[in-house]
Amino acid sequence: MCRLIALTSEEPLSPMIALRALDVMREGHDGSGVGLLLRDLAGPFENMKDAPILSGIFSEKGLKRLDRFMMDVGFMTKYRMSFKSPKTPPPGVPRRDVYLVRAYEYPEEWENLSNGELYSRLLILRLELQRMGEEKGDMIVFSFWPDTIMIKEIGEPLDLAEHLNINRMDLGARVIMAQGRQNTNYEINLYACHPFFIQGFSTMTNGENTAFIPIKEYMMSRGFQGYTGYQSDSEVFTHILHYTISQLGLSIEAYKHVITPLQDEDLKNHPDYQFLKQLKHSCRKLITDGPNCVIGCLPDHSLFMAQDRKKLRPGVVGGREGLFCFSSEICGLDAAIPDRDKNKDFQPMHLDTAIVGPDRKEVTICCQTQQLPHLH
Amino acid sequence: MLSNTAITPSTLSVKDLPWQILWNKDKCTLCGKCTAICPVNAIELGVFRKRIVQTSLEPGATQSSDHSIFYGIRQKTDPAYSCVGCAMCSLVCPNDAIIPARSDEADKLRFHINKGGRPRTRGGRRNVPGSLLDQIKFIRISMLTDPALDAGRHEFELRTLLGRVLSPEENLKFVEKNGWIPPVREIYPLIIGGMSFGALSPTMWEGLQMGVAYLNEELGMPVRISTGEGGCPPRLLRSRFLKYVILQIASGYFGWDEIIHSIPEMKVDPCAIEIKYGQGAKPGDGGLLMWHKVNSLIAAIRGVPSGISLPSPPTHQTQYSIEESVAKMIQSMYMAWGFRVPVYPKISGTSTSLSVLNNLTRNPYAAGLTIDGEDGGTGAAYNVSMNHMGHPVASNIRDCYLNLVKVGMQNEIPLFAGGGVGKTGNLAANAAALIMLGASGVQVGKYIMEAAAGCLGSESDRCNICNIGLCPKGITSQDPRLYRRLDPEQVAQRIVDVFISFDIELKKIVAPLGRSTSLPIGMSDALGINDRAAADRLSIKYVV
Ligand code: SF4
Ligand code: SF4
Numbered sequence: 001m002c003r004l005i006a007l008t009s010e011e012p013l014s015p016m017i018a019l020r021a022l023d024v025m026r027e028g029h030d031g032s033g034v035g036l037l038l039r040d041l042a043g044p045f046e047n048m049k050d051a052p053i054l055s056g057i058f059s060e061k062g063l064k065r066l067d068r069f070m071m072d073v074g075f076m077t078k079y080r081m082s083f084k085s086p087k088t089p090p091p092g093v094p095r096r097d098v099y100l101v102r103a104y105e106y107p108e109e110w111e112n113l114s115n116g117e118l119y120s121r122l123l124i125l126r127l128e129l130q131r132m133g134e135e136k137g138d139m140i141v142f143s144f145w146p147d148t149i150m151i152k153e154i155g156e157p158l159d160l161a162e163h164l165n166i167n168r169m170d171l172g173a174r175v176i177m178a179q180g181r182q183n184t185n186y187e188i189n190l191y192a193c194h195p196f197f198i199q200g201f202s203t204m205t206n207g208e209n210t211a212f213i214p215i216k217e218y219m220m221s222r223g224f225q226g227y228t229g230y231q232s233d234s235e236v237f238t239h240i241l242h243y244t245i246s247q248l249g250l251s252i253e254a255y256k257h258v259i260t261p262l263q264d265e266d267l268k269n270h271p272d273y274q275f276l277k278q279l280k281h282s283c284r285k286l287i288t289d290g291p292n293c294v295i296g297c298l299p300d301h302s303l304f305m306a307q308d309r310k311k312l313r314p315g316v317v318g319g320r321e322g323l324f325c326f327s328s329e330i331c332g333l334d335a336a337i338p339d340r341d342k343n344k345d346f347q348p349m350h351l352d353t354a355i356v357g358p359d360r361k362e363v364t365i366c367c368q369t370q371q372l373p374h375l376h
Numbered sequence: 377m378l379s380n381t382a383i384t385p386s387t388l389s390v391k392d393l394p395w396q397i398l399w400n401k402d403k404c405t406l407c408g409k410c411t412a413i414c415p416v417n418a419i420e421l422g423v424f425r426k427r428i429v430q431t432s433l434e435p436g437a438t439q440s441s442d443h444s445i446f447y448g449i450r451q452k453t454d455p456a457y458s459c460v461g462c463a464m465c466s467l468v469c470p471n472d473a474i475i476p477a478r479s480d481e482a483d484k485l486r487f488h489i490n491k492g493g494r495p496r497t498r499g500g501r502r503n504v505p506g507s508l509l510d511q512i513k514f515i516r517i518s519m520l521t522d523p524a525l526d527a528g529r530h531e532f533e534l535r536t537l538l539g540r541v542l543s544p545e546e547n548l549k550f551v552e553k554n555g556w557i558p559p560v561r562e563i564y565p566l567i568i569g570g571m572s573f574g575a576l577s578p579t580m581w582e583g584l585q586m587g588v589a590y591l592n593e594e595l596g597m598p599v600r601i602s603t604g605e606g607g608c609p610p611r612l613l614r615s616r617f618l619k620y621v622i623l624q625i626a627s628g629y630f631g632w633d634e635i636i637h638s639i640p641e642m643k644v645d646p647c648a649i650e651i652k653y654g655q656g657a658k659p660g661d662g663g664l665l666m667w668h669k670v671n672s673l674i675a676a677i678r679g680v681p682s683g684i685s686l687p688s689p690p691t692h693q694t695q696y697s698i699e700e701s702v703a704k705m706i707q708s709m710y711m712a713w714g715f716r717v718p719v720y721p722k723i724s725g726t727s728t729s730l731s732v733l734n735n736l737t738r739n740p741y742a743a744g745l746t747i748d749g750e751d752g753g754t755g756a757a758y759n760v761s762m763n764h765m766g767h768p769v770a771s772n773i774r775d776c777y778l779n780l781v782k783v784g785m786q787n788e789i790p791l792f793a794g795g796g797v798g799k800t801g802n803l804a805a806n807a808a809a810l811i812m813l814g815a816s817g818v819q820v821g822k823y824i825m826e827a828a829a830g831c832l833g834s835e836s837d838r839c840n841i842c843n844i845g846l847c848p849k850g851i852t853s854q855d856p857r858l859y860r861r862l863d864p865e866q867v868a869q870r871i872v873d874v875f876i877s878f879d880i881e882l883k884k885i886v887a888p889l890g891r892s893t894s895l896p897i898g899m900s901d902a903l904g905i906n907d908r909a910a911a912d913r914l915s916i917k918y919v920v
Binding site for chain 1: 518525530531533535537541542543544545546547548551557560562781782783784786787889890891892893894896897898899900901
C-alpha cells in the first residue's frame with residue numbers, strides 16, 4: 001500500500017517537507033520510488049506562469065532528439081533548471097543522464113490560439129514525446145504543462161532528495177503532491193508512478209482498482225487522445241476526474257458521485273435524485289469498486305481527498321489557514337504541519353470529499369448526500 | 377415375439393431403445409402404479425410364460441416339465457411408445473422395483489423416429505452434456521493490497537440496467553434541456569426468460585409469477601420475468617404486478633390483441649417489451665405450440681381457436697429485414713406505451729449477431745439485445761434444430777461486447793445472455809462468467825424449470841417430451857390431471873430459494889474479486905480458462 005501526502009500553502013514550500021513526511025510514513029511504502037508534483041511554482045518559474053514546462057528523464061541521445069523535435073515545432077527554451085547529480089547514484093536508483101525541467105516559449109503561430117486549442121496541442125505534444133521515448137527508450141516525459149513540475153524516480157525518498165538536491169533554494173511550490181511507492185511489480189515502470197497528470201488535473205491513489213479493465217476500456221473509447229497509458233490501475237482516477245470536470249462540465253463535488261455513486265436508498269432521498277440517477281446510469285462504467293483513497297489537484301490549484309465507498313483506506317486532512325495538508329496517515333500530517341489545531345483534523349469517510357480551495361482558507365467537507373452546487 | 381414372425385425395418389428390441397426398464401420380480405407387488413403414471417405408456421402389464429423342468433435323481437421318480445405363468449412389467453418396443461427415461465415409474469413404485477437405465481451404446485431408435493416422414497420433435501435442450509461456461513474460472517482474487525471483501529458483510533448492489541443508456545455527454549445535455557431520456561429499468565441481473573403461458577402449465581406460470589412478486593415485494597429484489605410468446609393473462613395485464621413482467625412479442629403475435637386492448641386499463645407499465653426474432657434452441661424456427669396443449673384457456677389468451685397447432689412463422693412476416701424491424705417494430709412498441717417502456721430484440725446466437733448489433737447502435741431507441749445461445753431450451757422444436765443449429769453464447773456475447781467497446785457504446789446497449797446458463801447446475805458461476813465477458817445480465821428458463829419445478833429433462837435425452845403435453849411433472853402440460861401435480865405455492869417458494877441462493881453465490885464470486893457496488897460487467901481480467909484456443913477466442917487468460 002502506497003503512502004500519499006499533498007500540501008497547499010500560501011507561502012512557497014520546499015518539496016522536502018513532503019518527502020520528509022513520506023519518510024515518517026515509511027512503514028507503508030518500500031522505498032521503491034517517489035513521485036512528486038509541484039504546482040503554483042515559486043522561484044525562477046514565478047514569473048513565467050504561462051510557459052509550458054517539460055518534466056522528464058532523458059539520455060544524452062534523447063535530449064538531442066528532444067531538442068531537434070521541439071525546435072521543429074517552434075518551441076524555444078525559456079528557462080532550464082538543471083539537476084547536477086553525482087555520477088554514482090545511491091543504491092537502488094538507476095543511473096540517468098539528465099533530469100529535465102525546462103520552460104518553453106510558445107511558437108509564434110500558437111500565440112492567438114484559444115485555451116482549448118492550446119491545451120489540446122500541449123497534450124498531443126506530450127503524448128508524441130512519450131511515444132518517441134518509448135520507441136527508443138531514451139526519454140521519459142511526465143508532464144508538459146504551464147506552472148507544473150513532475151519528478152518521478154525509483155529509490156528511497158530521502159536518498160533521492162539528496163541525490164537530486166531537491167532541497168535547493170530555487171525549487172519551491174505552493175501545491176505539492178507526493179507519493180511513496182509500495183512496489184507490486186518486479187520491473188518498475190515510471191509511467192506507473194503516481195501522481196498522474198492530465199491538462200491541469202492530477203491524482204494519486206493508494207489501494208487497488210478492482211474495476212480497472214472495464215474503466216480503462218471505457219476511458220479509451222471516449223475518443224479523447226489523452227485517455228491512454230494506463231501502466232497503473234490508478235491512472236484512470238485522474239482521467240475520470242478530467243472527464244467529469246473538463247468533458248462533462250461538472251464540479252468536483254460530482255466526482256465522487258461518478259466514481260462511487262450513492263446506493264438506491266440514499267439516492268432516492270437526495271435533493272438531486274433525478275440528476276444523480278441519470279449520472280449513475282450513464283457513468284456506470286466509471287464506478288470504481290476497490291479500496292481507494294484519492295488525493296487530487298484541480299487546474300485552479302484546489303486540493304481534495306475522496307474515499308472509496310467502503311472507506312477501506314486511511315486518509316486525513318488538517319492544517320491552518322494558509323497551509324493545509326492531506327496525508328495517508330496522521331504521522332505524515334504531524335511531520336508536515338506540527339503546529340496546527342489537531343482537533344480540526346478530519347478523516348473523510350465513505351461519503352465525503354474534503355476540498356481546500358485555491359484561497360487555502362478552510363477545509364470544505366462535501367458529503368455525498370448534500371445537495372450539489374447549482375448545476376449549470 | 378415368435379422367432380419366425382415377419383419383422384419390419386423398424387422392429388426393435390428392448391436393447392435397441394435408449395432406455396431399458398429394469399424390473400425386479402421379487403420386489404414388484406403388481407400395484408400398477410408405474411404403468412398408470414408412465415407418460416408415454418412405455419410399460420404395460422405383461423404375462424410371462426415360463427417352463428419349469430422338474431427332474432429327480434431318484435430312480436423311478438417322475439420327471440416333469442411344467443409351464444407356469446407369472447405377471448410383471450413389460451417394456452414396449454414400438455418406437456411410438458418407447459421409454460423416455462423419465463423415471464416416474466421409479467418415483468411411484470412403493471418397493472423400488474423398477475428403474476430405467478440408459479443403454480450402454482447409441483440406441484437404434486434414433487433411426488426410426490420419423491414415421492410418416494415426420495422428423496422427431498421434442499422439448500429440452502441440445503443433447504450435449506457439459507458446458508464451456510463451466511471451464512471458466514475466476515482467477516483475479518484480490519490479494520494484492522487488501523484482503524478481499526466479505527460476501528456476508530459488505531454492502532452489495534448487484535443490479536443491472538435494462539434500457540438504452542445515453543452517453544454521459546448526451547445524458548447531461550438532455551437532463552439540462554429537458555429532452556427525452558429513454559426509459560431504463562434497474563433490475564436484478566438474473567431474468568426468468570420467455571416461457572409462454574401455453575408452453576407452461578397454468579400452475580407453473582402462476583407459481584413463477586407469485587415467486588417473482590414475492591422476491592420484489594417482500595425481499596426487494598427487482599427480479600423480472602419474460603412472458604414468452606403466448607400473451608399474458610388478462611388479470612395480470614391489469615394488475616400492479618405487470619411492472620415485473622417483460623412482455624414478449626414474436627412472429628405469431630399471439631395474445632397481442634388482448635395486450636394492446638388492455639393498454640388503456642393498465643395500472644402500471646410493463647418492465648419492457650422483448651421482440652423475439654430468434655431462439656437459441658431452434659434458430660430460424662418460430663415458436664411452436666402443438667395442438668395437444670391448445671385448450672380453451674390457452675386459445676382464449678392467445679386469441680386463436682383451440683385444438684390446433686400454433687406454429688409462429690420463422691420470421692416476422694410484416695418485416696423485410698432486421699434493419700426494418702429495428703426501425704419499425706421498436707418504434708411502434710415504444711409508441712404504444714408513450715415512450716415509457718424499453719423495447720429490445722432477442723435473437724438467437726449467430727455469427728451475424730454483430731451486424732444486428734451494428735443496426736441497434738444506430739437506432740436511438742434500441743434498449744438492449746438478448747442473445748440466446750445454442751444451449752437454450754424450448755418447449756417444442758425439431759430435434760435437428762436443437763442439436764445442430766445455433767451459436768455458442770460465450771463467444772457471441774464477447775464479440776458483441778468488444779465491438780461495443782470499440783465504438784464506445786459498451787454502457788449504452790446492454791447485452792443479455794441466455795442459453796444453457798446453469799446447464800450443469802452452476803448457475804451463479806455461469807452467470808458471473810457471462811457478465812464478466814460483457815453481458816449485463818443473463819436469462820434462464822430451463823434451469824428454472826429444473827430447480828423450481830423438478831423438471832426431469834436432461835441433455836442425455838431424458839424425458840424431453842414437453843412438446844406433447846404429457847409432462848409427468850405438470851410443468852409443460854395443459855391437462856389438469858397432470859398440472860394438478862404441481863403446487864404453485866411450492867413453485868413460488870422454490871423460485872425464492874433459487875434467487876436467494878443465487879444471490880449469495882454471486883456475492884461469493886464477486887466479493888473475492890474486490891467487487892460489490894457495481895456489477896462487474898466486462899471485468900474480463902478476472903477470468904481464466906485452461907483451454908488455450910478458448911482463451912484466445914474470448915480474450916481472457918489461459919491458465920493451467
Ligand atoms: S421411465 Fe418414464 S417413460 Fe420409462 S417406463 Fe418409467 S415412467 Fe415410463
Ligand atoms: S419433466 Fe416436463 S418439462 Fe421437464 S423435460 Fe419432462 S416433459 Fe419437459
